[in-house]
Amino acid sequence: MAKKRASKPKSFTKLTRPIIRAIHFAYGLRRKNRHRNIPWGGPETPSTNATCFPPRESLQVGNLKYEENDQGRDALTVIVGLAVRLGIEQGRALEREERERKYGYTRILLNGIRDALKE
Numbered sequence: 001m002a003k004k005r006a007s008k009p010k011s012f013t014k015l016t017r018p019i020i021r022a023i024h025f026a027y028g029l030r031r032k033n034r035h036r037n038i039p040w041g042g043p044e045t046p047s048t049n050a051t052c053f054p055p056r057e058s059l060q061v062g063n064l065k066y067e068e069n070d071q072g073r074d075a076l077t078v079i080v081g082l083a084v085r086l087g088i089e090q091g092r093a094l095e096r097e098e099r100e101r102k103y104g105y106t107r108i109l110l111n112g113i114r115d116a117l118k119e
Contacts, residue, residue: 016080023076031075037061038075045082045089055082 023029038059045054053063058078067073073081 012081012084015084016077019080019083020077023080029076035061038064038079042082043086043089045085052085055085058082 040056040059042055044056057063058067059075059082064075064078067078068075
């Protein structure tokens with residue numbers, strides 16, 4: 001059986017648009033509290049570039065206005081984008097943890113070999 005190749009990374013729009021469409025299909029949403037920051041109680045993600053703010057900053061009124069007026073993204077799109085970023089960060093953390101675990105086993109094995117060679 002041929003091994004299935006990993007898919008290529010998707011664009012932000014390809015990741016979020018189906019989710020947003022499904023939410024709009026299932027719910028009647030109307031933006032409220034337009035002139036207030038959206039509270040954020042979740043984890044912060046690292047800022048990867050000048051236009052990718054941490055969640056708490058992304059949900060401040062000024063940044064939400066910029067997203068809507070200049071980027072064409074409503075608050076729901078920003079929130080769904082944060083969910084995608086959190087998922088990516090979780091994946092990175094799991095990968096890093098796995099790599100560190102494997103490195104730890106390799107180090108133990110190599111130390112054992114080194115000690116055996118000394119004897």
